[in-house]
Amino acid sequence: MKEDTIAKIKEETDTWAYMANLPAKWHGFVLQREPVIGKDKYDLYRYVNEDWHKSAIVYFHEETHEYKVRLKIGLIEFVRIEFITGKLSVFEELLTNQFEQVLKDMASFNPATLSSIVVDKKLPEWQWGSELPAENEGFTLFIRPAEPVKINNGSYIVIDYVDFALESSFTVYYNIYRDEFFAEARIWNIPDVNYDFDANDLQELEEKLRTRMLPRLRQVRGWAEEQKETHHGSD
Structure with missing residues (x-):
């Protein structure tokens, strides 16, 4: 991040009363005040619950010169567009x-x-979705269809099986604008997309999940395990 951008943010926020008066704990989340400066993001503060694998980060984005809020839920990180502003x-x-x-x-x-x-x-109320096992091929059911999570661009997370130790997952989404279900895997938090789970309704999705989800979970686990040593060696 450019030095003049860092200086600008510090000047604007050093005496920011709102940030100074934030509660140390808020609805189960713990405040972390230490700023984190990245390549193009200046994280001002964050609210974190490590046990829930959830956090909300308040930051300045150099690329757009705007203040923003991004959420991390499991391995998935996204911006809440209603908070974006330059002032x-x-x-x-x-x-x-x-x-x-x-x-x-x-x-x-x-x-x-x-x-x-x-x-x-x-x-x-999807019956098959309500019967998904809590553990599947070593992955934990982190998000279930009974409680979909709204992200951005009209998408919801419907199913999310995660292995946090391997930073790998299998996620099913629904997009309200396209009226379509689709899926994505992550291997060491790198997205891996295929179209094997694309569906227009729950019946079609269920049929595909019944036959293809277990093989996909095994595949993701296999790839993640293969890359484990390389990944840890690069840390």
């Missing part, structure tokens, strides 16, 4: 009005976050 005063207003609710929704499922399209799709 700190506007950012404070947005945070004051909406950030606490973000933490509440991360702490416990809020049905109000579901689009009517998702509800009409009968996702929360």
